[in-house]
Amino acid sequence: YDAIKPDLVVLGKALSGGVYPVSAVLGNDNIMTLIKPGEHGSTYGGNPVACSVAIAALQVLEDEKLAERSYRLGKKLRDALRDMNSPVILDIRGRGLLIGITMQSYNGRTATDFCKKLMENGVLAKPTHGDKVRFAPPLVLSEEELDHG
Structure with a gap:
């Protein structure tokens, strides 16, 4: 990069x-x-x-070409997040599968609330610095698992 x-x-x-x-x-x-x-x-x-x-x-x-997979799947995930065109997501950035988004609170809900909802749906993410969400899935993540999430 x-x-x-x-x-x-x-x-x-x-x-x-x-x-x-x-x-x-x-x-x-x-x-x-x-x-x-x-x-x-x-x-x-x-x-x-x-x-x-x-x-x-x-x-x-x-x-297993995990670096190449991370690059490809990370781009796919960032593109999918952008395609959501959500007014709550202010910024999307990352390298490979390490991805961060900056959010604005919505109806009093914070990044922590968002991560809890993701967890209820089988997706792990970490709220950081109040308005940030970090995605750091394992490099062995398959494309099917990414699509499911």
Whole structure:
């Protein structure tokens, strides 16, 4: 997105698919090669179980093309939200399946009320900052599940 290429990326939590505690720092060679083998370590750094879990999770991301699916389904969801043309929705934004909307209250109902109603209908969303709703479905979401929601 936006042709941004960071020098460093810090990953945690989701790197293992939530199966095992794993984190990582990724960076360009000109930065990462400044630290020589043996110069930096941590108590749990290089844990073989954690590394195996992370490798397996990354393999699933690649094999199932989850980044591409997130891009495609995220666009579909944002387009569907826009097509609703709701006067309550003031703004829709997002990257992939991480989508946020800004709402105005309607008949005294807030973003929290909206999220509760969504939950009653089987859709999970998070109210944030009073007037925002965050959608963050799992990357393994199928197109059929998106259409159903």
